Amino acid sequence: MSSVKTFYIIQTRIKKTCKKIPFFVEKEQKAGDGLKQIDKDSKQLWHVYLWTLSFLKPYKGKVILVMMSGFIITLSELIIPKFIQYFIETILPSRDFSKMNGLLLGLTGLITFGIILTAARNLWQRKLIEQASRDSQFAAFQQIRQLGFSYYEQHSVSETLSFVNTQTRAVQEIYRRYFPQFINQTLFIAISLYFMIQISILLTLIIIPSFILYYIFGPWLEKKATVYGRQSAEGFRTLQTKLYESLASMEELRILGYMNWDMKRIQKLHEQVRQDHEKNVFFAYLRGSNRRLTYYIGALATFGVGIYLVKNGQLTTGGFVAYILYYFSAMHMLTSIVTLLTEQRILTFQIEPLYHFMKKTPDIREPQQPILLEQVKGDIVFHDIDFHYPNHPPLLKGMNLHIRRGEKVALVGTSGGGKTSFLKLIGRFYDPASGVITIDGIDLRRLPTSQIRAAMGFVFQETFLFNMSVKDNIRFGDTSLTDQQLVEAAKKADCDSFIRELEHGYDTILGERGLKLSGGQKQKIAIARLFAKNPSIVLLDEATASLDSVSEQKVQQALHQTFKESTVIAIAHRLSTVRHFDRIIFIKDGCILEAGHFNELMRKKGHFYQLASDRSEKEAGVT
Ligand SMILES: Nc1ncnc2c1ncn2[C@@H]1O[C@H](COP(=O)(O)OP(=O)(O)OP(=O)(O)O)[C@@H](O)[C@H]1O
Ligand SMILES: [Mg+2]
Incomplete structure (x- = not known):
């Protein structure tokens, strides 16, 4: 910039x-x-x-x-x-x-x-x-x-x-x-x-x-x-x-x-x-x-x-x-x-x-009579969703989408199209203006927020690390996690080796806002956090964007292997990462313009094909 x-x-x-x-x-x-x-x-x-x-x-x-x-x-x-x-x-x-x-x-x-x-x-x-x-x-x-x-x-x-x-x-x-x-x-x-x-x-x-x-x-x-x-x-x-x-x-x-x-x-x-x-x-x-x-x-x-x-x-x-x-x-x-x-x-x-x-009253209210799911399976449906940020023009317009339990969905599209906002709605950071989002058939607004958050794992593009040890940053309050599980999670996120090289290994205290680490290293810790949590719904917002291509491949593989059962919704910028997803959804101006498998969309030669061709010029050998 x-x-x-x-x-x-x-x-x-x-x-x-x-x-x-x-x-x-x-x-x-x-x-x-x-x-x-x-x-x-x-x-x-x-x-x-x-x-x-x-x-x-x-x-x-x-x-x-x-x-x-x-x-x-x-x-x-x-x-x-x-x-x-x-x-x-x-x-x-x-x-x-x-x-x-x-x-x-x-x-x-x-x-x-x-x-x-x-x-x-x-x-x-x-x-x-x-x-x-x-x-x-x-x-x-x-x-x-x-x-x-x-x-x-x-x-x-x-x-x-x-x-x-x-x-x-x-x-x-x-x-x-x-x-x-x-x-x-x-x-x-x-x-x-x-x-x-x-x-x-x-x-x-x-x-x-x-x-x-x-x-x-x-x-x-x-x-x-x-x-x-x-x-x-x-x-x-x-x-x-x-x-x-x-x-x-x-x-x-x-x-x-x-x-x-x-x-x-x-x-x-x-x-x-x-x-x-x-x-x-x-x-x-x-x-x-x-x-x-x-x-x-x-x-x-x-x-x-x-x-x-x-x-x-x-x-x-x-x-x-x-x-x-x-x-x-x-x-x-x-x-x-x-x-x-x-x-x-x-x-x-x-x-x-x-x-x-x-x-001030919170925008998101806890349900008066909550419905507690025995286990969140991860079947997500958007029924006619309209959404806009407070005092902002409409963003998502009449969105309908069914993401099945265990499905791996990639969101792609133009910048500002509404991909991140889509994930925020699933996490109930905001409520839609109209329409209903359901998880396992239950309106998201009827589920206790604590259950929603416990069932989901997020990795955002910007990672926040606390001023505490690497261990605690990965564990994140989950005391049931053994040291061995913790190391396994770190290995999957390809950060075990660099953590061991730190002065006190897993006990190294990370500076305020994780200043002692590089952007990619911070993102890896956030991904390790996700592996350690093992949620049934995984939301990734360009989660591997700061990683080098070798690390990215490793982490992507680990993500696919570990979250076989979980529903994964990933926003991807590098199109090389979306080939193996069950479905790719192309979002532009708050609307779904295309949906399908990689090969299917490439054959169709529509919006996704256009995007892939544009990016392939920049990312040599990607498509
Ligand atoms: N908190 C907010 N308040 C108001 N408007 C917002 C807010 N967050 C995002 N927007 C606007 O909503 C639109 C969609 O944003 P969103 O972050 O969902 O896009 P995106 O598809 O994730 O884009 P990118 O690929 O650049 O990350 C943009 O026009 C953005 O300016
Ligand atoms: Mg975004």
Whole structure:
């Protein structure tokens, strides 16, 4: 492939990813739209927040325990101003200090109890948080599995990685920091307010006008800070996705010399995030100043009216001192709670895509009343199948085909004709738009997916190897497979000799994505996997395309010998491999144009003959 073409592909891929990310769309909107959007989104955000908290539901008992302890702890902390009030009002005038010992003892006991309970509460809280965090991460993984193949084909891996990493971390941050703090601080304010009202209703009412002042500028500043907070959160998300993508394509970028181009893109994004973050901090600071203004005006009013009340004997000095203590600590908490809520809101923005992702219903649903076959034999029928990819034009049109148990069928045809899609339908990676596919006479949609997957063996053109030993890559979770069976499978796939040459033989750990092996070697491991599984339906998508012709012949022979009983459907590019198949099916533009044995089709001099003649010019001596 020319480097210009590769460059174009990388660029289009990145553009496509970016389009899916709201940050880029957002940039095209006018600044004023942001504020309107915030109002509209508030309801939605609330749902996201509630969903986040729903992971705490299974631990209701523990949540109540933590909250009750929080209540007792706060009460024990807030009793101190009351103690001061009592000291000033009762002990000082009477100078009867004998009562002090008992009181001090009681206070010491209370504080000690508070400290012990705090330690216990923190432990319970931590455990609860860890459980909910684990559940949220598992739920995301579970959802990724459920959505399956079709989801991966429509979304980039970097986007999904962002869900699992950044966004679930944001969910966890809400449990770890924000939610517990929010509860504790709300309790603190509520109890302080209760004591304040108890001391003087009038003084408490005095604070209200100062809050009206806050609301003149407060909401506007709040929204501004939120708009930029959201933009910087989204920009950060985009940056993360871009970084993942950059890492994934590092090799291509380096080889093709596009490192600077990539670096510039990242720097540009970084700069945008920085600017939005600065604006967010600026408005957050103004908002803080506005709040502090309210706080001090309230304090001045409280002092003025409080002193007047003390002078007129409507309030005791002790009560006034205790009130002031409650006022300042409650206001301090209120300031912190507002900051907390704003930060929480920004986090909720970050979580929003994860929320939508989690609410997605899988395209492929497990049957409500599954039919479990005793044994899958491998008789496959396509009845009038129409199929298209989501939001794409029709691909397979009225396809009818019966592949008998044990039959060896080769699919050939023009590129983009629908061969791979045909295999995906048999594996139930997608459901057809209309028509029915049956296996052993049963609608594929009635069979449990686990049975379908267990009965089938796939080898795709692109092979994914896990970062584990060669042995485990072939075994693939099948613990019943003996070492001898494993080696036999490898021999059939013509990879035993090269595996033995590896540093630790079968125990060699293959690098991430099997980077230490060549394309052909990786494909051989995938074929060994197939031999080890010995499925009743074998689906091969140009499975030997990366092998040299000697290896290919060996492997093809082994495939024919081993899978005598199994149904084999193979997409073949090299026509040399299709001679021995029972039937060759020629697919073009989603339709079967020809079907028959090699010799029959060659005699017919139709589409297959044409294809064979075209390719024979390239593959000398093939036909
Ligand atoms: N996940 C997908 N989403 C949307 N369209 C897709 C998807 N996968 C394939 N297509 C489109 O469906 C058509 C058939 O693709 P398919 O991969 O089945 O062809 P093919 O016959 O296997 O081609 P090739 O020989 O090049 O592998 C193509 O036009 C392709 O662009
Ligand atoms: Mg294909």
